Amino acid sequence: MESQRSLLVIGLALVSFLLWQQWNIDTAPKPVTPVTQNSDSTGSSSADLQLTTADAEQSVATVAAAARTITVSTDVFNLRIDSRGGDIVGLELPAFELNKGEGDAYPLMRKLNGFEYVAQSGLIGRDGPDDSRNPRPVYTAEKSSYALSSGATELVVPLLFNHNGLQIEKRFTFVAGQYDVRVEYFIKNQSTEVKTVQPYQHMVQTIDNGEGSSMMMPIYRGAAFGTSSERYNKYAFDDMQEKNLLEATTGGWVAMLEHYFVSAWVPDAQTDNQLYSLVRNGQGVIGAKGPAVNIEPGAEITLTSTFYAGPKDQDSLAKIANGLDLTVDYGFLWFISQPLFWLLTTIQGFVVNWGVAIICITLIVKGAMYPLTKVQYESMAKMRNLKPKIDELQARYKEDRQKMGPAMMELYRKEKVNPMGGCLPMIIQMPIFLALYWVFVESVELRHAPFMLWINDLSAQDPYYVLPVLFGLSMFLMQKLTPMQVTDPMQQKIMMWMPVAFSVFFLWFPSGLVLYWFVSNLISLAQMLYIYKGMEKKGLHTKKA
Template sequence: MESQRNLLIIGLLFVSFLIYQQWQKDYGPQPEVITATNTVNATPAGAHPDVPASATSSDDSDLTQATSAGQLITVTTDVLKLKISSQGGDVVSGELLAYPIEEESSEPFVLLEEDANFTYIAQSGLIGRDGPDASANGRPIYQVSSSNFELAEGEDQVVVAMTYQDQAGNQFTKSFTLKRGSYDVDVTYEVTNNSEQALNLQLYGQLKQTEKEHKSSMVMPVYRGGAYSSDSTRYSKYKIKDMQKANLNVTTTGGWVAMMQHYFVTAWLPDENSTNQLYSNANNGFVFMGYKAPAHTVAPGQSEQLSSSLWVGPKLQEQMAEAAKHLDLTVDYGWLWFIAQPLSKLLKFFHSFVGNWGIAIILITFTVKGIMYPLTKAQYTSMAKMRLLQPKMAALREKYGDDRQKMSQGMMELYKKEKVNPLGGCFPILLQMPIFIALYWSLMESVELRHAPFFGWITDLSVQDPYYILPVLMGVSMFFIQKMSPTTVADPMQAKIMQFMPVIFTVFFLWFPAGLVLYWLMSNVVTLIQQTLIYRNLEKKGLHKR
């Protein structure tokens, strides 16, 4: 029965962990807003939030934003379909062609969008004294050679070039470069100064989203909100309610800003060698996460390039790590990331051979349980030795009665004499808990499991079993583990609670993603096999009696 108590410990710790995570999301202490000196000024009163003010401009005029006034340019690759407004060059729609919105659907998942109910777009432009996006006349209307661009067969990239000329004759070309198989979009400005005075410009990029909190369940505590990285903070979330309370203001070399949700992320990635200001804002029902590059001067008769990149896509760790430093940390494994990352890589390694994520989960379960086998063996051996001491423990209780001090001394002497560690049965369980939690987050955060089938009725490992077969099988496996364990609990109430444990866990797991339930089920199956082998060995040594 000790093994059942250990299962109860695992369950209670795990549920407590989920409750704590959800409480932290809703009521936990908020991160301190970092403010820096000598940074670019915040948006002045009266300026439109879609166009951040520059350090050099004192213009407080109402800078308007009317995406609908511009022409929509569609650009399509093998993995992305973006719609870019010719007014300002904002990305107002982003479809992920390799990720359907629903299982077996022909419609792609829409990451960026702008309609009457919800806005989530990627904006960028040039501000500063001479920036076209800081003009009192509103944001520039770019000219484009076509309204439709498509990556042709045999080509590696497609370029969308948009041009604008101001009243002084200065030429601005904003180019979007999309590469085959990539979600990393290069955004480049080429500025030609045709005037007689130097141009003062500042590049910015920001993500605009409807000011709305997204709730998640205890079983699926997924995050939706902002995040950033700086030279002093590798990765930090910045929730929507944080943006509502205070503006982020961080000066950093490189860095990035992002808006995250389950499986997907959009991020602005400025030049990693420049000193950038990362900021947030909340205004008029919208929240913003953005960056401003340093002010740049273009001499008369000269041309300069200013560039950054935009990630629009799934949380693919390897590709994101290549796109920007620490961007892969948006695959949020929590504080056990150093365990979860290797487990995730091992899971992908198995999948590369078997081609089925369900089988890969089974293989990683066997691997983890195999590595933990010495601890499991030590656990059951310690439990067996403790059972052998029960008669002597009863004799001590009868001898010392209610004298707890002498009883404790007698127990410690008995443990020392018999070379038994009373914590030997629980310590291995505590060591296994971080591995289980890390694997839980690995499975939760793996976009590869989204819409990934196993076999039969399990057509999506990222959602609950539609017929609840896996949770029921998991409960049955717990029942057999319970039956295999010797009954040493004298308290009838505790014995009844233990008998209901399989039922309680089955009900709890009904809403878990099928991939996680599959892992727990296979873990129980391996436990049954290991338990059988260990008990047989202990019976030969006379340490185990049912």
């Protein structure tokens, strides 16, 4: 039976391999293959949707002179709207620096040479101005620049356009302190005929953009969506290239994800919408279309949707749409990670330091797991005490394996020892520690968060590699306290070099994660000393015979 350190090392090695493997799957460039456009139940196909300027060069040339960029500034946004289509073509988050200490706002959405990430919305259908049969509408605005005034709670940016008897106002409403934007279409039919339009919203992003995650961090960049029946589904770019998404749902949402940030369109929650994706000209698109709407002569209607662009703040996202908070992706252990995240943020509210909060939650989790840890070490000690008797049985029945098994079980029963007692506690604890790991990986709150001394960003690696070295030393001490029951010389050498290997591996890990593992090791050392002292008083050996 191996010690806790052996099991933990094996578990860490397995998890690390799986994370590295998933990183390769998620970030490896994929060839862009043409896809067949699917038609929807309303008779309006994905081909009717206008994407970017690259998709309609002739139309752009016709109206280029009239188009202009409208800038919008709030306390949380620096945003650029293209008057052609009313598309969001640039969005920065001034509360989040691109690189810590440099002062540059994080550019979530942008149009650069070779890369594009924009949010589009419009009206298609028989009389929609954004139908592919028409050039994109060029809206007019009273000003080219809008800013949220000091002390104001709301900023409204109206864009106007007239199209074949339809008077259209596309209105963006920004609220102070909020990353969700209300996008409305106010449409008045000034003609003598019934007009039919269909709203759509989608995000467009270049697929092979050269932006990858660190090999040590399992960062997902791609799309996701939610329906009334399935709250959260990842839909990676390679999925888009294989098959177009086509999901009918009441409400729902679509999103583009990157490590700490998300952009999302949330259509009217009361209408029957169609979620879709497509790939065109090397760009991945995920969006939603609402039902076609008939507008009687002289009638006015309002079509509303919500656009979100900002940090993965679980509380805010949960209020916007059902399941949108799951874009903070804790994987299959989300039901454990979410309570742990709540506990972490609660602790941080008292200690006002995320590094101290990590130490506190590690103390709490390790303390809660102490009964299992005690069972584990006591079980291993009993197994060590039984080793002479086990060796005797193995020598007696070495020629008769069928009798050896029952004899071993009888020995365990007689001595009241569970041979799995050392493994089961670790199996129970591992999901909790993995869930806590994902909390640290996914929480935007840790991005650029300082700890103390030389650690000024818990989401970045230790600049002087002090924590990885301390982690390796603590791992080495744990091995000394609980020598491995390994007789093979090669295995002994491998285990001896494990602390060094993991110290090197952790050099590139975020310092918050290394802090967590280091503190966890220190607590384990203290627990070992305390448990071993109690077992020695009972006459149980705590070291290898």
